Amino acid sequence: MSNVVRLISCSKSDFEKMSPMELKESILKSEGRVVCGQHLLFASEGLVRGITNTEVMFSWGADMVLLNTMDIDHLENNKGLQGLTYQELKARCNRPIGVYLGCPKAGSEDGGKKALYRREGMVCTPAHVEKLVEWGVDFIVLGGNPGSGTSIKDIIECTRWVKEKYGDKLFVWSGKWEDGIKEKVLGDPLADYDAKEVIKQLIDAGADCINLPCPGSRASITVSDIRDLVTYVHSYKPGTLAMCFLNSSLEGADPDTVRLCALKMKETGADIHAIGDGGFAGCTCPENIFQLSVSLKGKPYTYFRMASVNK
Numbered sequence: 001m002s003n004v005v006r007l008i009s010c011s012k013s014d015f016e017k018m019s020p021m022e023l024k025e026s027i028l029k030s031e032g033r034v035v036c037g038q039h040l041l042f043a044s045e046g047l048v049r050g051i052t053n054t055e056v057m058f059s060w061g062a063d064m065v066l067l068n069t070m071d072i073d074h075l076e077n078n079k080g081l082q083g084l085t086y087q088e089l090k091a092r093c094n095r096p097i098g099v100y101l102g103c104p105k106a107g108s109e110d111g112g113k114k115a116l117y118r119r120e121g122m123v124c125t126p127a128h129v130e131k132l133v134e135w136g137v138d139f140i141v142l143g144g145n146p147g148s149g150t151s152i153k154d155i156i157e158c159t160r161w162v163k164e165k166y167g168d169k170l171f172v173w174s175g176k177w178e179d180g181i182k183e184k185v186l187g188d189p190l191a192d193y194d195a196k197e198v199i200k201q202l203i204d205a206g207a208d209c210i211n212l213p214c215p216g217s218r219a220s221i222t223v224s225d226i227r228d229l230v231t232y233v234h235s236y237k238p239g240t241l242a243m244c245f246l247n248s249s250l251e252g253a254d255p256d257t258v259r260l261c262a263l264k265m266k267e268t269g270a271d272i273h274a275i276g277d278g279g280f281a282g283c284t285c286p287e288n289i290f291q292l293s294v295s296l297k298g299k300p301y302t303y304f305r306m307a308s309v310n311k
Contacts, residue, residue, distance in 0.1 A: 002025065004022045004025045004026050005029075006026055006031075007023070007026040007029070007096075008034065008304075011094075011308040011309075011311035012308070013311065014026075015096060016094075021168045021171065023096060023138060023139065024209070024241065028271060032266060032269060032270060032271055032296070034063045034271060035062050035063050035274075035296060035297070035305075036062065036063065036064040036066055036243070036273065036275070037054075037057035037058075037062035037064070037283065037284070037289055038274060038275065038276050038283065038284075039052070039277060039283050040068045040069055040277035040283065041069050041071075041080035041081060042078065042118075043116075043282050044281040046080055046281055046282055047280070047283065052080060052084065053281065053282050053283040054080075054097065055092060055093055056283070057283060057286065057289050058095050059286075059306055060286040060287075060289040060293070060306065061289050061294070061306055062095075062305070064139075064272070065093070065096075066098045066099070066141055067086075067097065067098065067099050067100060068100045068145070068277055069100075069122055070121070070122055071118050071121030072121055072122065072128045072132070073120070073121045074118070074121060077117070085135075086099075086137065090136075093309070094309050094310065096138035096139065097137070098137060098138055098139035098140060098141055098171075099137050099141070100140075101132075101140055101141070101142055101143075101158075102124065102144050102148050102150060103123075103143065103150045103154040104119075104144060104148050119148065124162070129166070133166060133170065137170075139172070139209075140170060140172055140173070142155050142158050142159055142174045142175075143174070143175065143176060143178070144178075144179055145179070146179045150176075151182075151183055152176050152183065152198050155174050155175065156174075156198070156201050156205050158174075159206055159207050160205035163207070164206070167206075173208065173209040173211050173243055174207040174209070175199075175202060175212060176211070177211050177212055177247070178218075178247060178248065185213050185218065185221070186199070186211075186212050186213065187213055187221050187229055188213075188218075188221060189220060189225065196229065196232050199233055208240065209241035209242065209243050210229075210233045210241070212230065212242060212245065212270065213247075214244050214250075214261055214264065215244075215261075215264045215267075216250075217246045217248045217250040217261055218248045223264050223267045226270070229242075230242040230244075230268045230270050234269070242269070242270045242272070243270060243271065244268055245274045245276065246258070246261050246262075246274065246275045247275070247276030247277075250278075251275045251277070251288060252285070258275070258288045258292055262292050262296050263295060265296070266296060273292060273296055275292055290302065
C-alpha cells in the first residue's frame, strides 16, 4: 500500500490530492469505520435554510455523502443543491461526494405511475457519466431506486461499460440493496439466483465496491447472510470493498435503533456503512448520522470528522 491517509483521519488537505483509487485505498485502510450519508435532491431544499443537507450530514459525522435523484441535465431540478453546482458543493464541504445513477433504460416507468422526479436525468448513460467525470466526482453508485424496475443484469452491464471506458478514473460502487419486490436483493434467502455468482460478475465487470443491504433494516436479511457475502467480496478479489446500506425507511427511526443496526453492520465486515435518505426534507435526521458514526468509530473520530472541514 501507498502512503495514502486512511479516510477516517483525512481532512481537506488530504482529500484535495486524492485520486479515485487513492480514495478507495483510504477507505480500505479505515478498517470498516467509514460512514456515508445519502442526500435526496428532488423533494426539498433541505433541513436548514441556506445550508444543504450534505453539509449538515458532514457536520454530524459523515465521511462521505451520496447524492440521489440528481438531474444531471437540468440542475434547476435539484432543489436540495440550493442553486449550487457539484463543484460548488464540493468546495463548501471539502469531503468526498458521489452521485447515484440508476441503471434502467431512460424513460422507464413503473406500472404507469407518474414519476416523482425526472428519472431520465439520473440514468447511467454515456453522456451522463462523461459529464460526471468532467465534474470530477469522487465516486458513482450504480443501482436502482425503488419502483424503477432495475435488475441485477442492468447493473452488471452498466458497471462493465463504465469501467471499460474509464477504468481507474472512476471509483464505481455496484450492487442491489433495495427494490426487492420484483427481484430480491443480494443476500435475500428467497432470491432465485446465486448471490455469489452475481458478485463475481460485478467484480469481473470492474466494480470497485459491492453494495449490499443492512441486516436488521430489510426483512429476512441477517448478519450471517451479509457477512458471508462480504467475506466472498474480500476474498474473491482482495482490495475490493463492500458497502452495507441502512435504508428501507429504517434510517428514519430513532438513534437507538440506528445504534443496533450499526453494530450488525460492523459484524458483517463491510468497509463502508451507508444510511439512506428516507427521513425528512431529503435526508435522515442528523442525530442518526451522529449515532451511526459514534457506534462505528467512537466519539474521537466522530468529533474529528465534524470539526476538520478546513484543516
